[in-house]
Every structure is written in C-alpha cells, then in structure tokens.
Amino acid sequence: MFIFAQTQLLQMNYFSSDFKLGILGGGQLGKMLLTENRKFDIQTLVLDPSEEAPARYSCNAFYRGSLMDYDTVYQFGKMVNLLTIEIENVNLDALDKLEEEGLVIFPSPKTLRLIQNKGRQKDFYVEHNIPTAPHQRFVDLNDLRKSLEKDELEFPFVWKCAQFGYDGNGVKIVRSASDLNNLPDVECIAEQIVPYKNELAVIVARSVSGEVKTYPVVGMEFHPEANQVEYVICPARIDEKVAQKATEIALNVSEAYNHVGLLAVELFQTEDDEILVNEVAPRPHNSGHYSIEASYTSQFENHLRSILNLPLGNTASKVAGIMVNLVGAEGFSGPVVYENIEKIMAIDGVTPHIYGKRETRPFRKMGHVTIVNENMTEARRVAEEVKNSIRVISVQ
Amino acid sequence: MFIFAQTQLLQMNYFSSDFKLGILGGGQLGKMLLTENRKFDIQTLVLDPSEEAPARYSCNAFYRGSLMDYDTVYQFGKMVNLLTIEIENVNLDALDKLEEEGLVIFPSPKTLRLIQNKGRQKDFYVEHNIPTAPHQRFVDLNDLRKSLEKDELEFPFVWKCAQFGYDGNGVKIVRSASDLNNLPDVECIAEQIVPYKNELAVIVARSVSGEVKTYPVVGMEFHPEANQVEYVICPARIDEKVAQKATEIALNVSEAYNHVGLLAVELFQTEDDEILVNEVAPRPHNSGHYSIEASYTSQFENHLRSILNLPLGNTASKVAGIMVNLVGAEGFSGPVVYENIEKIMAIDGVTPHIYGKRETRPFRKMGHVTIVNENMTEARRVAEEVKNSIRVISVQ
Incomplete structure (x- = not known):
C-alpha cells in the first residue's frame, strides 16, 4: 500500500490539473491550509458540518455534512484523489473502507485510530519506549x-x-x-501528575518518501483559567541540550507512527529536564501558526508538501515569532467585534488572523495574532502589549 | 468627498462583519490580494469577464461580467461598500457615477483616468515637475x-x-x-530614448488619512525578447543615494496624484544617475510580489490597509527577495505543465506561485517564483538556478 501510494503520487501533476485533494474539516486549520496553499492552484474539496465553516471560501468546492457520518465521509472520499484531515474526530470506518478501495489517506486511518483515543495513544508510547507520564x-x-x-x-x-x-x-x-x-x-x-517547568511542542513534517524535517522547539504558555494556550514562542527559550532532546523524541514519535504529513508533538520539560510526550496531533497545529509569518515555509505548506510527496520546505525561521490566541472575552456572546484591532495593527510586525466566526462566546477560539521581530525580547514585549490591547467582544 | 469617506471608513467594523469590499478584476493580482487578506475575514466580491479567473476561489462571491461595460460595473458597484481595482482598464464612466452617488472608490476614478492614458499620464508629470523622459x-x-x-x-x-x-x-x-x-x-x-543603467521600482502605500510608507527600491531585469520582467531584486543593488532619490521621487508622484492605496512607480536610473519616472500602476504590482515571502507586510496587505484606512504595516524586509516570472515557453500552447517544479521546491527558500491558468501560451504570465535568503548573492545564484530549471510547457 505504502509503495503503491508513493509511486502513484510521484507520477501526478498537481498544479492547475484535475487532481483533487479532499479535506475533512473546514475550521481555522482548514482555512489556513487552503489560503497558504492556494498559490499552488491545487484543487481542494472541503467537508464540514457548518455552513459557516471558516474554510468555506478558499476551497474549490465546499460540502456541508457530518464528519462522523459513515455515508457522508465515504461519498466525499469517492470524489477525491487524496484525502487529509484538519480535525481528528472523523468517521474512521468510512476511511478504512476508502483506503481498502485504494484511496490514499494521510494521516492513515490506523494512525488516526491510535490517536483518537488517549488511552490507546498512551499505551502506544509505552510499547514504543517513548517517555510519557x-x-x-x-x-x-x-x-x-x-x-x-x-x-x-x-x-x-x-x-x-x-x-x-x-x-x-x-x-x-x-x-x-x-x-x-x-x-x-x-x-x-x-x-500521574509530573511537575514540569515548561510545555513545549515540536512539529515534524514527514513526506510519503520518508523525508523528515522538524520545526524549532516552541514554548507554550497557558492561560491559567481557560487552560488554553496564551502564547506560543518560537524558538522556545530553553537550553540547546533540552531542545535537542525534545526534537529527538519528537522524531522517534513520528517514526513510531510511520506518520505522513505534519505531526505536532506536545511535550513536558520536567523539573529535572526530562522530556515527556503529552499527546500528538497528526495535522497542522495551533503551536505552528507563528510559522506563516516567521518561517521560511509555513506548517500548512509543509503539510501539503508532505502528503503530496513534494520536497519539504525549509522549517527554519527568518525572525523570532510569538503567537497570541484570540479567544472570546468572558461576558460576551453574539456578533463579534475585535476591539482595538486597529491599535495593534499599528505596531510593526503584528499580524492578526481572524478565523471568520461571526459569533463570539467566552473562551471560543476566534483568531490569533502573530508577532515577529528580529529580537525575541522585543517580540515578547510586543506580544504582551497585543495581549493587553485587543479584546474579542460582541456588539452592545 | 475625501473627508466624508475617511470618517465613514473610520467608523466601520470590517472584520467578520457585513462590510463588503468589491474588486474589479480577478486575475493573479486579485487572487493574491484575496489570499493574503483572507486572514482578516473581510467580505469580498470579485467581477471578472473570465469564468476561469484566478481569483474566483478566494472571494466570498464571484461575478462574471465585462469590466468595460457600464451597466455591469455600475450594478457590481451598487452591491459593495468600497470598491478597488486590480486592473486599470475598467469602465470609468460607471465609476464616476458610483462615486457621485457616494460610493468610496480607491484608486479614485480621477486618478485612473489620468493613468489609463499614457499621454495624459506623461503630461501630468510635466505639469507637476516630476522628472520623466x-x-x-x-x-x-x-x-x-x-x-x-x-x-x-x-x-x-x-x-x-x-x-x-x-x-x-x-x-x-x-x-x-x-x-x-x-x-x-x-x-x-x-x-525620447534616454540611455539608462537600471530599471527600478518603488511601491508607495498611502492610506485614506495620508499615512505613507514606501517599500525598498527594487531592481528589475528584463527578458531581452519578450520585454517582460525576468527578475525583480529586493533591495536593488544600487547606491544608497540613488535609492533615496528614487524613493523621494516616488513619494512626490504619490502625493501629486493624492493617491490612496498602493502606487507602483516604475523608474529609470540614467547613465548619469538621474531618476526618471516611466509609468505608474495604482494597485499591487508585479514588482512587489517578492513581498509575500520577504517583507514584514506584503504589498497586498498594505493595499488593503491603505484603502480601509487601517494603520500601514512595516514595509521593510526580513530577508533578501528575488522574484522570477514564470511565462509560457515558446512552442507550447495548451493544458499547462510546470516542468521541474519539484526540483526547485527542493531548494531552501524557493516558493512557486501558480496563478491558476489552465492553458499556457508563449510568454503568457502563468506564475512566479520567489527566492528568499539572508544573503543577496546566494539568493541571486538560486534565482538563476530556478530560472534554468523550471519550464512552463504543455501536455504532449
């Protein structure tokens, strides 16, 4: 199967051709996957349950339907030459059937099945000698x-x-x-509760032919109440040795899954500098959004390159990058307003990303802001300023 | 009119709102204008005569119709809150009428009328003491x-x-x-034929409220036969003094037009280092495509920021950038194939942009490739390699 897929894909002409890529899920990840790759003029079809899906405007064709419904997912799969996902919670029986019938699917249904269930995922790490709590x-x-x-x-x-x-x-x-x-x-x-110093993440890109590249280790700072990521910092401000260890472990995880596409590996750096795998996402990830502005090749482009077996792009950064999540402020529900967005846009190196959800709710992920700068300390200062300025509220 | 527009726009909420931006023209410039700004979730409507227009997939609504037809342009204008263009050849009488009826249009019909006719454009420079041949x-x-x-x-x-x-x-x-x-x-x-050393260009962004920023001076190298730009190099490899003079003259041109949005000013550097204005384009321009990968803020984003009266983004570069145009090879007409695109994608810092035209013809603009690198000499070497590798041909 693996060899067959590889050969088949190597012969394909993707650019301005009849080749069709299907994407299960049309949220913000799907939207960015599409807008970052529109430049290749590859035909894309998106399936999502919501008529208001953020990705609905950047694809060639949008289909509304449940991602958990066998028939819907199966019929969607029959229309495309290659299938990928932007959310893990999809009907796996349909994917199994499609794969059986010859459709190439990355990440593979097998990997998705392992990852969908946190118990199975943790057992997998233990079986493969990958450190985890x-x-x-x-x-x-x-x-x-x-x-x-x-x-x-x-x-x-x-x-x-x-x-x-x-x-x-x-x-x-x-x-x-x-x-x-x-x-x-x-x-x-x-x-088991393992006290840790830092939450880190490493994004691994692995192509059909096995070419592998890793993005720099990023550090994540969480909002204490919402338990959502508040800042993602690239590169993480950690020792080079710790960064190396984190990268090696992420590569081991990617290899253990025999994964194709992006794999975001979330890690803990314990108080004695051990690295433990928390969990993974087999797709573009919140911890890689900074890459649109900061990296030579964005995570979204490298996901596409991986699954199409194109050469991987440079994962290094041009400049330091910090991402601030924009979540709905407490006490506001309804049509969204981005208070002070003009104020933050006046700061050099600040780029807001608005996902396209018309209604805000407390802690709903509505967008993010990327801050880039040649100097990390300055980037961190600006990130704080951004965080303290913009508010996601609703019309009064 | 000017003050009215400004006040009106300042009160607008653009992000995930009912505000609608209309774009006349749906070619590659429209496509990149849309994909680079999708992140703001501003509603966009596009009018273009071709059902295969490259921009048709990234807008909220696509309308097929002639840009030169009075009624078509007028009716399109009635659906939007703000109108801009990605091509100058549009029906100006319809724009005059729309402006009269209160629609905000950037660039203004008056500026477009001046620019549409090269004779009038040249007279304008003479009247405003702007150096030109x-x-x-x-x-x-x-x-x-x-x-x-x-x-x-x-x-x-x-x-x-x-x-x-x-x-x-x-x-x-x-x-x-x-x-x-x-x-x-x-x-x-x-x-008059004026011998020159270099062709240069400066892109000026000027917002409704008069905020102005210039992109670095770029150098353009032309294909000797096709008379099309072969390389755009940012920054141009010229003396700082010449760059300053070019920038000042571009700013004078922008001010003379009282222009809002992007203005690309094409210049000649004569053998005795005088700067002469060749012509202008009141919109995103081929000479600014490198900005997607190399600049803190792309030309497309700054065009949008300008016309919406948002603060302008940083026009400086993160890294050196070179753009290579991809035009149809001689002797090939028909369904396009990008020969060796995989080969150039394997080189660090190389990003192909495929505009989405399914048929190639000799010298037709089919896409471009951006090369970025910390080092200009290396970027220039890679650009040559790219140029010698990729060919736009058709299926045999």
Whole structure:
C-alpha cells in the first residue's frame, strides 16, 4: 500500500490539473491550509458540518455534512484523489473502507485510530519506549472508582476523557473523592501528575518518501483559567541540550507512527529536564501558526508538501515569532467585534488572523495574532502589549 | 468627498462583519490580494469577464461580467461598500457615477483616468515637475507621421500606444520610417530614448488619512525578447543615494496624484544617475510580489490597509527577495505543465506561485517564483538556478 501510494503520487501533476485533494474539516486549520496553499492552484474539496465553516471560501468546492457520518465521509472520499484531515474526530470506518478501495489517506486511518483515543495513544508510547507520564486506563468512571477503592490509583491525578476532549475540556486535576462527582461517566485515563517547568511542542513534517524535517522547539504558555494556550514562542527559550532532546523524541514519535504529513508533538520539560510526550496531533497545529509569518515555509505548506510527496520546505525561521490566541472575552456572546484591532495593527510586525466566526462566546477560539521581530525580547514585549490591547467582544 | 469617506471608513467594523469590499478584476493580482487578506475575514466580491479567473476561489462571491461595460460595473458597484481595482482598464464612466452617488472608490476614478492614458499620464508629470523622459502626444499614426515630416520629431524614438497596452505590447523602438509600417493606427506618444543603467521600482502605500510608507527600491531585469520582467531584486543593488532619490521621487508622484492605496512607480536610473519616472500602476504590482515571502507586510496587505484606512504595516524586509516570472515557453500552447517544479521546491527558500491558468501560451504570465535568503548573492545564484530549471510547457 505504502509503495503503491508513493509511486502513484510521484507520477501526478498537481498544479492547475484535475487532481483533487479532499479535506475533512473546514475550521481555522482548514482555512489556513487552503489560503497558504492556494498559490499552488491545487484543487481542494472541503467537508464540514457548518455552513459557516471558516474554510468555506478558499476551497474549490465546499460540502456541508457530518464528519462522523459513515455515508457522508465515504461519498466525499469517492470524489477525491487524496484525502487529509484538519480535525481528528472523523468517521474512521468510512476511511478504512476508502483506503481498502485504494484511496490514499494521510494521516492513515490506523494512525488516526491510535490517536483518537488517549488511552490507546498512551499505551502506544509505552510499547514504543517513548517517555510519557505513567497512566492507567478505565472503561468508565465506575471502573476508575473501583481502582481507587483497591488502592491501585491514588489522589491526586490528572483525569482525561479518552475521546473527543480538547483544549480546556476533558482534562481535570482530581485531588479528592469529591472532585469525581463533577466528571462525566466516559472512558478515561488517570495520569500521574509530573511537575514540569515548561510545555513545549515540536512539529515534524514527514513526506510519503520518508523525508523528515522538524520545526524549532516552541514554548507554550497557558492561560491559567481557560487552560488554553496564551502564547506560543518560537524558538522556545530553553537550553540547546533540552531542545535537542525534545526534537529527538519528537522524531522517534513520528517514526513510531510511520506518520505522513505534519505531526505536532506536545511535550513536558520536567523539573529535572526530562522530556515527556503529552499527546500528538497528526495535522497542522495551533503551536505552528507563528510559522506563516516567521518561517521560511509555513506548517500548512509543509503539510501539503508532505502528503503530496513534494520536497519539504525549509522549517527554519527568518525572525523570532510569538503567537497570541484570540479567544472570546468572558461576558460576551453574539456578533463579534475585535476591539482595538486597529491599535495593534499599528505596531510593526503584528499580524492578526481572524478565523471568520461571526459569533463570539467566552473562551471560543476566534483568531490569533502573530508577532515577529528580529529580537525575541522585543517580540515578547510586543506580544504582551497585543495581549493587553485587543479584546474579542460582541456588539452592545 | 475625501473627508466624508475617511470618517465613514473610520467608523466601520470590517472584520467578520457585513462590510463588503468589491474588486474589479480577478486575475493573479486579485487572487493574491484575496489570499493574503483572507486572514482578516473581510467580505469580498470579485467581477471578472473570465469564468476561469484566478481569483474566483478566494472571494466570498464571484461575478462574471465585462469590466468595460457600464451597466455591469455600475450594478457590481451598487452591491459593495468600497470598491478597488486590480486592473486599470475598467469602465470609468460607471465609476464616476458610483462615486457621485457616494460610493468610496480607491484608486479614485480621477486618478485612473489620468493613468489609463499614457499621454495624459506623461503630461501630468510635466505639469507637476516630476522628472520623466521628454515626450510628444499624437492622436493617431498619421498625426505622428506629419510631425516627422515637419522635423518636429526625429528618429529614433520610443513609440507607445496611449491606452490599453501592457508588458510587451504597445511599446516599440522606432528607428526608421519602415518601422512605422508595423505600428497600429491608434493614439500614441513618442518618447525620447534616454540611455539608462537600471530599471527600478518603488511601491508607495498611502492610506485614506495620508499615512505613507514606501517599500525598498527594487531592481528589475528584463527578458531581452519578450520585454517582460525576468527578475525583480529586493533591495536593488544600487547606491544608497540613488535609492533615496528614487524613493523621494516616488513619494512626490504619490502625493501629486493624492493617491490612496498602493502606487507602483516604475523608474529609470540614467547613465548619469538621474531618476526618471516611466509609468505608474495604482494597485499591487508585479514588482512587489517578492513581498509575500520577504517583507514584514506584503504589498497586498498594505493595499488593503491603505484603502480601509487601517494603520500601514512595516514595509521593510526580513530577508533578501528575488522574484522570477514564470511565462509560457515558446512552442507550447495548451493544458499547462510546470516542468521541474519539484526540483526547485527542493531548494531552501524557493516558493512557486501558480496563478491558476489552465492553458499556457508563449510568454503568457502563468506564475512566479520567489527566492528568499539572508544573503543577496546566494539568493541571486538560486534565482538563476530556478530560472534554468523550471519550464512552463504543455501536455504532449
């Protein structure tokens, strides 16, 4: 299968041709994947459940439909020559069937199946000797309670729902029995709390033919309440040795998955400078948005290059980059207004990205701002200024 | 009118709002204007005569129709809150009427009228003491012949058709009476041949409120046969003094036009280091394509910022940039193939832009390639390699 796909793709002429790339999901990642690659004039089809999907205007054809529905995903797949995703939660049975019938899909359904479930994902790291925080898997909340009763699990721990959780949902620190009452009764894992200095991420691009490049290690700073990334800093301000170790581990993860496309590997740097894998995303990722302005080749372009088996672009940076997420301010719901956007646009090296969601809600991801500068200290100062100026509110 | 427009625009909320920007023309400039600004989620409507217009996929709504037809342009204008162009050859009477009825149009119909006709444009420079090669205007070829007979005009001279000529069409060097036989019988100018060292260009961004920024001076190298730009080099490899003079003159031109938006000013550097204005384009321009990869803010983003009266972005470069035009190879017509595109994509800092024209023809502008590098000499070497590798041919 792998060899077949490779040969087939190598013979393809993608540029201004009849070749069709399908993308499952039309959110902000899909939008940027499209706008960053429109320059290649490759035909793109997008499937998304929302008529207001941010990616709907940059593709050649937009289809509205559920990503979890077997028939919808299968029929969509039959229209394209190559299929990729911008969100992991898609119907995998349909993908299996399409792959069986000869469609090339990156990331592969097998990799998606491993990643969709956090329990399976963690087991995979253990099996492949990839460092990760110790964990236990539970089929439901009752299963977890029994483990506590038998003293096989101890407070405190990190509870994570196994499937469909992301950013701010599905992750809780459980310190006592009373904390259990607020948890949903779903398949989950309990993870040992490992104190860490930094959250890091490494994006690996790996092409069909096995060419591999890594982006510089980035550092992530989280919003304490929303548990969403507040700043992504490239390069991370860490020791060169730690950066090397993080990069090596990310490469090991990519190889273990035999992954094609982008793989964003989220990591913890522990207090004794160990690197632990937190989780991965097999697609362009929030931690790589800075690359549009700062890198020689953006993460979105390298995702495309990878899955089309084109040579990978230079992942190095032209300048230091910081990304600030724009999330809906608390207390505002309704038609969005970006307060003070003109003010931040007056600062050199500041580029707002508005995803195209017409309604804001507290903590909803509405956009991001990239700050680039030759000097990291200055970039960090500007990022703070941006953060303190712009507010995502709604019309009064 | 000017003050009214300014106040009106300052109160607008453009981002994910009901505000609608209309663009006359949907070629490659329109395409890049859209893809570079999709990040702001501003609604865009495009009018172009071709169903295959490169910009058709990145706008919110595409309308097919003639840009020279009064009713078509007028009706299109009635649907938008602000109108701009990506090509000068549009129906100006319709724009006059729309402006009269309160629509904000940048560049203004008045500026477009001055620029559409090369005779009028040249007269304008003379009136405003802007240095330009001496010229004479003629209503038709017969008028020009009479002038030669009366010894008011001498061989050799540069003949230029006054309207609707561009890149490789409408400009000829006339050395003798026999050369006249090949010229079309249209309104024209005769320009004195001034020997020059370099062709330069400066892009000026000027916003509604009068904020002005200039991009660095670029140098242009032309293909000897096709009379099309082969390389655009940023920054131009010229003396700082010459660059300063070129920038000052470009600023004077922008001010003379009271222009809003981008103004690309094409210049000659004469053998004794004088700067002469050749002609201008009141829009994003081929000489600024390098800015997508090399500049802090692309020309396309700054055109939008200018006409929306947003603060202008930094026009400085992160790295040296060179642009190579991709034109159809001689001897090939039909469905396009970009031979060796994979080969050039393997080189660091090389980004092809494919405009999305499915059919190639000899010398047709099909795309461009940007080469960026920290080092200009290396960038120039790579540009040559790119030029010698990629060929725009058609399916055999």
